[in-house]
Amino acid sequence: MDKVTVLAQYLPPDAAPLIGRWIDHFKCEFKISRNRGTKFGDYRAPYDGKGHRISVNFDLNPYAFLVTTVHEFAHLHTWNEHKQKARPHGIEWKRNFKKMMQPFFDKEVFPPDVRQAISNYLDNPAASSCSDLTLYRSLRKYDAPKESVHTVEKLPLNALFKLKDGRVFRKQEKLRKRYKCIEISTRRIYLFSPVAEVEIIGER
Template sequence: MDKVTVLAQYLPPDAAPLIGRWIDYFKCEFKISRNRGTKFGDYRAPHLGKGHRISVNFDLNPYAFLVTTVHEFAHLHTWNEHKHKAKPHGTEWKNNFKKMMQPFFEKEVFPPDVKQAITSYLNNPAASSCSDLTLYRSLRKYDAPKESVHTVEKLPLKALFKLKDGRIFRKEEKLRKRYKCVEISTKRIYLFSPVAEVEVMPEA
């Protein structure tokens, strides 16, 4: 099976041929990865004889998969131009991300709300990475529904929730941008992103 056919299983189909050409043009090892709870994708610069490497989580919806893929290719392109002199999500990366996103805007592969969120993100120099919550929320609307999985911001105060590693927490008040949560077994306090995905515990 050729790479474009494989990519079309994960990306909006109109986007797959261009991503396939980028993989060839940049001589990049592109891997569709298992889910990694802390990140959607990853870029590794050439090192110890290995070339450019990009990985993207397999379970993202097609729009999130494409945004993540372009995000990582923008890192690759920025590294080619500036090596280690550019900041990871600095002006050079942002300009490349904007340029590399343009063909997909022209093909109209994104729903209007996602396109608007990407545009706003790119015009906001304060947003340092794709942890931009507006963009994240707009992409997440296109996920397949998951039973019992919710984001922390959607839970009521004092609700109990569980992480994949089995630890149980109680949601407390919001502190600036994150929610204070107490781990039940240790009474330690942790700060959670509003969009962290957790499993709701049934009420006793």
């Protein structure tokens, strides 16, 4: 099976041919990865005889997969131009991300709400695409439904929830941008992102 056919299983079909050409043009090892709870994708610069390497989580919806892929290719392109001299999400990367996203805007690959969120994000150099909550929320709307998974911001006050590692927390009030939550077993306080995905559980 050729790479474009494989990519079309994860990306909007109209986007797959261009991503396939980028993989060849940049001589990049492109890996569809397992889910990593802390990141959607990853870029590794050439090192110790290995070339450019990009990985993207397999379970992202097509629009999130494409945004993440372009995000990582913008890192690659910025490295080729500036090596270690450019900041990871600095003005050079931002300029390349915007330029590399344009062909997909021209093809009208994204729904209007996602396109608008990307455009707004590109005008905000302080945030990475993974931490921009407006972009993250617009992309999540296109996820397949997950019956037991909720985001912290959607839980009622004092709700109990657990993480994948089994730890149980009780949601408390919002402090600026994050929610104060108390771990039940230790009584320690943690701050959670509003869009952190958790499993709600009953009272205990």
